[in-house]
Amino acid sequence: MERRGFLFSLFLLNIVIYCGRYWEVSGCLDWERKSLNTFRKALNVTSNILSSWDDEASDCCKWRGITCHNITGYVLKLDLYHLILSGRIDPALVELNHLQLLDLSYNAFNGIPIPQFLGSMKELRHLNLSDAGFSGRIPPQLGNLSKLISLQLSSTEYSLWSLNGSIPAALGGLSSLQSLDLSWNQLNGSIPAALGGLSSLQSLDLSGNQLNGSIPAALGGLSSLQSLHLSRNQLNGSIPAAVGGFSSLQSLDLSVNQLNGSIPAALGGLSSLKSLDLSWNQLNGSIPAAVGGLSSLQSLDLSWNQLNGSIPAAVGELSSLQYLDLSWNQLNGSIPAAIGGLPSLQSLDLSGNQLNGSIPAALGGLSSLQYLSLGENQLNGCIPAAVGGLSSLQSLDLSDNQLNGCIPAAVGGLYSLQSLDLSGNQLNGNIPTTLGQLSNLSWLDLSNNSLTGNVSETHFENLKNLNDLDLSFNCLVFDLHPDWVPPFQLSTISLRSSHLGLPPWIRTQRYIQELNLSNTTISGVIPTWFWDFTTQLSSLDLSNNKISGQLPNPLKMMPATYIDLSSNNFNGPIPCILHGSSSLDISNNQFSGPIPPNFTSTMNDLLVFSARGNQISGIIPSSIGKMESLLVLDLSQNNISGTIPLRLGDCVDLIALDLSKNHLSGRIPISLGLLHQLQTLHLSNNSLSGKAVSSLKSCTHLETLDLGQNNFSGHIPTWIGKSFPALRILNLRSNMFTGNIPPQLLNITSLQVLDLAQNCLSGSIPQSLRNLTAMKNEQKSEHFLVNGTGSYYKENLILSVKGLMLEYTRTISLVTCLDLSSNNLSGEIPEGLTSLLGLRVLNLSGNHLTGKIPEKIGKLALLESLDFSKNQLSGTIPPSMSSLTFLSYLNLSNNNLSGKIPSGNQLQTLSDPSIYMGNNDLCGPPLTDKCDRDDTYQSPMPVGGDVKKDDGVHEMVWFYSAMGPGFAVGFWVFCGVLVLKKAWRIAYYRFFDKMKESLLFKCRFARC
Template identity: 60%
Template sequence: MESCYSQQRRFLISVFLLNVLIYWGGYWKVSGCLDSERKALTTIRKALNDPSNLLSSWDDASDCCNWRGITCHNITGFLLKLDLHTVYNHNYWADGGLLDPAFSLSGRIDPALIQLKHLQFLDLSWNAFNGAPIPDFLGGMKELRHLDLSWAGFSGSIPHQLGNLSKLISLKLSSSSLSAKNLRWLTTLPSLKYLDLTYVNLSMASHDWVHVMNMSPSLVELSLQDCGLSYISATLPSVNFTSLRVLDLSDNNFNSTIPNWIANISCLVSLDLSGNNFQGEVPYQFSQLPNLEELGLGSTDDNLRVDWSEFLEGSWRKLKKLDLSFSQLHGGIPDSIWNMTSLESLSLSFGENITGSIPRAITKLIKLESLSLYRYQMHTAIPDFLYELKNLKQLSLSHCMLTGPIPAARLGGLSSLEELDLSRNQLNGTIPRTLGQLSNLSLLDLSYNFLTGNVSESLFEKLKKLKILILVSNALVFDPHADWTPPFQLSGINLGSCHLGPRFPLWLRTQKYVEDLCLSNTTISGIIPTWFWDLTPQLLLLNLSNNQIFGQLPNPLKMHPQASIDLSLNHFNGPIPCILNGARVLDLSNNQFSGPIPPNFTSTMQHLDFFSAKGNQISGMIPSSIEGMNSLTVLDLSRNNIGGNIPLSLGNCIALEAVDLSNNRLSGEIPKSLGQLRQLRTMHLSNNSLSGKILLSLKKCASLETLDLGYNNFSGRIPTWISKSFPTLRILRLRSNMFTGNIPPQLLNLTSLQLLDVAQNCLSGLIPSSLENLVAMKNEQKINHVLSYGGAGSSYYKENLLVSVKGQMLEYTRTISLVTCIDLSRNNLSGEIPEELTGLLGLRVLNLSGNHLIGKILNKIGKLALLESLDFSENQLSGKIPLSMSNLTFLSYLNLSFNNLWGEIPSGNQLQTFQDPSIYMGNNGLCGPPLLDKCVGDETPPSPSGIETDEEENEMRWLYSGLTPGFAVGFWTLCGILVLNRSWRIVYYRFFDEMKDRLFSNCYRMLY
């Protein structure tokens, strides 16, 4: 009994001491972190690139628990948390999770990380690990509760070893560069509550993702946005999502009905199914979800239907956020929506079929804070009653066909408004002064309207919180006093097409945090003040294009590493500067830059996506160091004085989609290395002195849509492999070279070809009859696709081409996709015009002039009803002009001169508009207007032009039939004697030798 009492006493004493230890433990702390963990951190630090010294504190001798991003246990000193994420800024974000290399960590993750055995929290998000795979050894960190690798620049497959992290509560792997073949490893994470796989490619795991997720009953939030999922199970044996509160399946490829089991997830607070192709009825049970506050049903398909009357009978009047973006609500917004009085956010953006005015019933939504009606087709003025929504913070009425002025009377009543977007409408008048009363406004976008008048300084007196100002494409005048100091600090400024000049805006000097600056086409002239270049290192967008700015750029020029720079269409001169830290977009086109491209230019531009310096006076050669610009998608150096050869190293820029080196002084052959450009879609090398043949290595450029080699010295035959190697070729321009041989029939198997120009070569033979295979020319090109390639953001290469049309060279850019043209002129082609040509009903330009074509003009030429330009001149065509030619109602240029045509010129329709007689000259048998020769009776072809009557034709046939055998007998008699008799042969040759000597002797005397 006493023994039992002693045991109890010892137990109570132990409990007491333990409580004392726990109570006082908060005041006790192990001095410093563990040596083993400190060494591991030092090793990790050495493997990382830290350009902005984010980890500078890791180099001192202090306690590593005080280093940046480190959190240790208060008692044991164990390292529990390692947070090395880069502070997120949306302007830095780029595809693949690559952030600003000047601020983000890069390099590699050293395996020493697993020596942090007590680590529970690891965050490496928003860094730039440049496509490295997620390290497998992370699966050995068994104590991890939270792992965030989202947008860290990792790529490849997600390692299944992460399934060993059995204590994991939160896993975030968002990235467009990651993928997973299956998700079964998730079933070994029993504690997982938060899973974010946004943008991860799960297309290979699409068949079983639902069943895998259903085996994780602890899940609270699940985000699978834009994961390439295409299959979703219609039924589940049992729904185990008992804790799920947030489910995001938006922007996938589901093409089925919405499964009913989703409506059985009773804990759902937020559900987003938008951006899919769901069909049929939205399950009525959704309205019975007791906790639902946010619902996204926006769809890119118009087959999804909602019975709003039934839904309103349910309990979802508690909805706070409703997103029906992209929904095809035929006939307008259902009135029942206005009864959802709990709504705080409503988006009906991209509702292309939503028309009519906004109903006044919207004022019932008294709690509404965010309203987006982007592309709601109103065709009315902005209704006054919108100003009754006093709680509005965000209002977007962009692209709504709004007309009239901005209502001024009650605008100031929206005192809570933070974002106002009225862009891309038809608003006119001036900006009302009452807009200046919106003191909470941070974003103002009035771009692409018809607003006029002066923008007063007083408008901005109360707008102290304004961060983004966009007034581009209006007729506004904004010229404040030189000493004006704005009350705001802007991060985004776009005043393009407003009248700011001629002075450079001095008030910009006060703006310390500008990231986006667009002053394009603002009538600024003169030289940029030197203080402006102090702003550029922080600019992500600089657009000063289409002004009258002079002077030289600073050299070196300091820019943000991810900057887009557009200085085109000005008068900048001097050398191209070296740009420190590089840029993503650099457009220096149409200025007066001179000298060579500096040798060190390419060394700082490894991340450049777009480079255009066309229309300058650049000389020298293309530097061979261009191979270091391996992110380059557009290279445009056209219209300069660049000489030498195309460097072999250009083939190492494997991301190139557009190359334009036309109108320079390049020589030599096309290097074989260009065959490495597998992404190349358009290549312009015209107007140089290039020579040689079209190399077989170009066969590998299978994505080519435009090949322009015109005005060079290329020779040989046109390759027959072009049609198979370039299946998407739209434009083939080989004009003005020295190509020989026939036009390969295989060339006409290019079904996408809409422009074929092989004029001014030495081609011979017949025009292939396989013209009917040119499918793109068989029908009218009704939709104008602006052909653009590569680049980044709003900068891209716009396809352009000079086409011989209507007797002159015309440049096509934005409408090039509508041009259909065949130009075979100035060659040695013979034979007749093939009948199959009349099957190309979409043809607009046809030029066969300057050849040796015979026969008649096709009687069915009138079928080519879209022809605008037709040139058959300088051939040997005969017969009458077909009457069907008068059916060519779009024809505005015609040239039939210098042929053997005869008879009366047809009249009627479009032919009556051609009053220039020169288009028929050189045809002695033609008569009638506009020629002065009148037609009398039935004309017969005149003899002088080589056309005989029937009687003369019969006599000539008898003559030729007699001459032919006589010539043959005489010729072979003489040849036979010379072959068989040697002495006669010697005398014959001596006779011609003497005749030759006498001829040259007489010619010499005549000349001298």
């Protein structure tokens, strides 16, 4: 009976289901329509985009974005994607008890928090609030959505509103979740280990946040994971080996973090992995050979780490690999030939490493390769001709290596090639004419090599698509017919340091934007057609030629143009430039006259203006303050007079200001204190006066302060030692400063050059000299000191070195100099001076210093120039001075030194006696005064200490130990000679006979 009842019920159920396919509810349920109306009223809608919702009594299942169940009428989906909605989310949504999908992404809720009540909608399968303008924390209540399959709370990279705070651990309870996207927010804190419990998760994207800490090993429990993206965070620590357990993983992106440690070999077990990106981290160690087990891998990016060791040959086992980037690491060794066996490889980038050896010919077998970059390594040998077999290659970069030999003619067979960069090598020989057949080539850079021979029309015969050409810094001879018309239209031409003059074919180039003909032996006056042609240029460099004549006035250029006309013979007035410029360098010419008052009217956007080394006169116009974008202003070495204009303080972005070697007078205007970005200030060699203006203390980024050779007076300000923590160069030379050297000045640990010479300073030299940390270490980095201006401004300084005034430019970063000469300083030379082990120039001459030269002066092993002359120093010259092996200039004259001059090592080469003149009690070479017999030779004292007390005992022991054997050997040598030489025996005996007779005669004479 029960069985019959069950079968009847089953029969009725089948009828209901079958009939239900043809039965639909006539509209949505009343309470759900009311909930939706309440929800709608809380929204701000800027258009009629929700016009279907306006009839509140209509069927809500037909409203835009609503999907209902076709039997029950329940609202299942609410999809309001990208409708620019704002306002608030009303809790009435909770009444939609059967809602499975809620998509409010790409709207504009203007920073409101995600409603906590969404965690009560237990039937939700898909929740998408991405880039909807929500902010604040992720509510932990979302962890109650046990049926959720997809959760998307991501933002875009440049969104105004994004989520923050830590990821709630409660999300680990979403056991059905398959996709979690929280990317590009401002989430912080560590990744909760609880996420490792999401056993159904297939996609996890937390990229583009501020997450920190290490990757929790618990994530290894995500057994269904296919995609993991944690890039662009602040994650650190090592990659957990547990990640190697993701057997289904196809995409792993941990790039742009702070991960360290080595790459775990366990990653080699990810046999399903197609994409692996660990770039832009701090990973170290070698690349594990286990990567060869990633049999499905199509993309591998380990670039911009600190990986070392050689490239494992196992990489050649990745038969599916299409993209391989190991660039900018510390990889060494040779390129494994096994890479040539990757049949699907399309892009190979090994640039920026320390790879050496030759390029393996096996790379020529990569028939699918489209991009190859091996630049900035230490590769040597010739370019293999087998490279010509890369028929699909579109880009080849072998720049900045040590490759030599000729460019193989086979390169001309790369018919798909679009970019060829062989610059910065040691290539020699001729450029093969076969390059002229690369009809698809758009970029050709062969600069900075030793290529020779002629360049003819054949080299460019079919280069109809060539866009960028750089043949600079070679030894090429351009043998082109004056009427030659190229097949190409270039946008960039760089032929620096070539012997070609002004090429007439340039006139045919209608679309050229950048032209560099620096140091190309152009002479005479530029033809007028050239200046009409420049109106299309964004960059023009004619520097280091012998061009004469005047510039067109006005000079017509494109807006924001880089113009370098320096080191020529241009004369006449400075022209006005129509449409403005971003950089104008007319330095080292013969321009004369004043700066035109209207010069600044079209130059408001000028970043760099250098007119150094001309014959410019008049005053600096106050209108220069209108050039508010100016980064560099260099008017040095001219005939400019007047005062420094107050309006110069309006150029608040100035990084470098150089007004040195002019005829400026008056005081430093207080407005210069507004230049808060200033890194270098040169006002030397003028007639400026007054006290150092205290407003400069606001220029806290100063690295160079050069006020030398003016008429400044008063005490050296103590605030210099506090206000300029990054100061490297301080030059107050040849002024009228008085008082003591402020100890605060010697607390600037970055100071490399301190020049206070030729002032009226008094008192003793402070013991705090030992605080000059930058002078304690050898400066090895050769670079321009000024940052932010590229190569537009080259720091320069004139120093008194080796008795001469020498100008330093690029090498100024290597100089360490302490010059306190020609003052009224007294007292002894402080012992702390000998701790400045990196010092190269030391000058304390022309003072009233007393006492001895420090015994440990020999510790200053890098000293090249040492001057203690014209003082009242006494005592002997320390023997340790002979240890100064770099010393090429020494002056100890006019003191009260005494004793023997040490000899040996470098002192032997300093044979000019004037070095020691004026010290009446000195003796020994190179002076003519010989020392007394009892003045024994002083051997060089060990640097940094005294001779040990028991040294004399050891010397006596050795002396007496050697006396006995020495006497015995001498005696038997003498006797042996007498036995063997008869003539010597006869002479010896006759000598004694004469001695006997002489003594007898003297005795008889004495008796008488």
